[in-house]
Amino acid sequence: LTIDMSSDGIIGIGGFKTAHKGRLTLMLPQSSGLGSETLQNVVVKRPFHRVCPPGVPATSMDFRIGRFTLIDEMPKLFREANILYWAKALLGLVYDFIDRAVASAHESPPFNIPRVRFVEAGLALSFFPGGGKPSSKTGTTRAAFLLEEVIDCGDEDRDFTKFIHNMDPNPLLNPEDYGYDFSLFLAFTQHVQYVKTGGLAFISDYQGNTGLLTDPQIMTDPSVSDGDDIFGEGNISKAVSEFEKRHTCNDFCRWPGFGLEVFET
Helix, strand or coil, rough: ECCCCCCEEEEEEECCCCEEEEEEECCCCCCCCCCCCCCCCEEEECCCCECCCCCCCCCCCEEECCCCCCCHHHHHHHHHHHHHHHHHHHHHHHHHHHHHHHHHHHCCCCCCCCCCCCCCCCEEECCCCCCCCCCHHHHHHEHHHHHHHHECCHHHHHCCCCCCCCCCCCCCCCCCCCCCHHHHHHHHHHHHHHHHCCCCCECCCEEECEEECCEEEEEEEEHEEEEEEEECCCCHHHHCCHHHCCCCCHHHHHHHCCCCCCCCC
């Protein structure tokens, strides 16, 4: 794994992670997906914390990037990978629901159903030379990274976009914006996830483009995991308890073939 740590290699800086350009070559390549190519372009992500000058508020944009110690960094990276794992499962649940409903409906839905997925991802651990193997003690680990498939945003109609924020279960976009119709579909997926999990969970922070998504958040009811937060700082339990009051049903939600209860906001 090689990482471009130069200013040109920075893809972006989010609220909790930095993203850099990288290249991945596995000793035993995968048959497909992440690690299937030699020198495959990847996105390398790592958590950070803001280090502000004395007297400057923590919310200021005047900050430098601080890194966590490995013992603090590892749980954060495993949590990010876990979020992606569960987000893929929850989105798969939606497509299973859609496919069964469409197959049994008397008429086809009066809209196209987007097909989207989350990026392939994995954790990469760096070990000190000579120490060496994944089975070694944690103390031999030097650094850790979250690797993700690159989202190609080369076309104007595939710009990287945040479609839904974790503070609101409705599109972040205006009707005239790129991706607005797609964001309505994503809001519908939240509705399905909420119903199918018995009001316990749904995906939020939908972002990426209309083909690939990344950096999701899982919103959960406090009863999940006995109140322990297993999905990170962006998990806002209030978003779940207020979902039925705040979610605005759209044409996807209202199509009779899906048989969803319409929430009146």
